Amino acid sequence: MIASPHASEGFGQLGRHLVCGSRRMAADLATLVADKIRSGVLPLPPEPPQKYFAGKGTRQLCDVCERPITEEDLEYELDLGGRTLRFHEKCLDMWRQPRG
Numbered sequence: 001m002i003a004s005p006h007a008s009e010g011f012g013q014l015g016r017h018l019v020c021g022s023r024r025m026a027a028d029l030a031t032l033v034a035d036k037i038r039s040g041v042l043p044l045p046p047e048p049p050q051k052y053f054a055g056k057g058t059r060q061l062c063d064v065c066e067r068p069i070t071e072e073d074l075e076y077e078l079d080l081g082g083r084t085l086r087f088h089e090k091c092l093d094m095w096r097q098p099r100g
């Protein structure tokens with residue numbers, strides 16, 4: 001009897017599964033933010049917090065999840081160190097959460 005492919009392949013190849021991992025969005029997002037900060041892709045949130053500009057999404061990519069921020073979402077924009085960061089609301093929340 002051969003075990004189901006899911007049982008044997010589900011672990012150890014996490015990279016392949018990230019793309020469709022929307023079910024565990026919150027946990028994945030936290031991991032993503034932590035990874036990006038650690039690798040320097042994403043700066044640390046400013047202290048004290050700066051002003052954000054919130055507006056309707058313009059289909060630009062979110063700096064956390066790298067998905068477009070659509071018209072149905074609010075886009076949060078922040079100028080930091082000469083670059084403009086854009087976030088979904090939930091991604092911004094995740095970024096600003098204290099970690100450690």
Ligand SMILES: [Zn+2]
Pocket residue numbers: 062063064065066067087088091
């Ligand atoms: Zn996002």
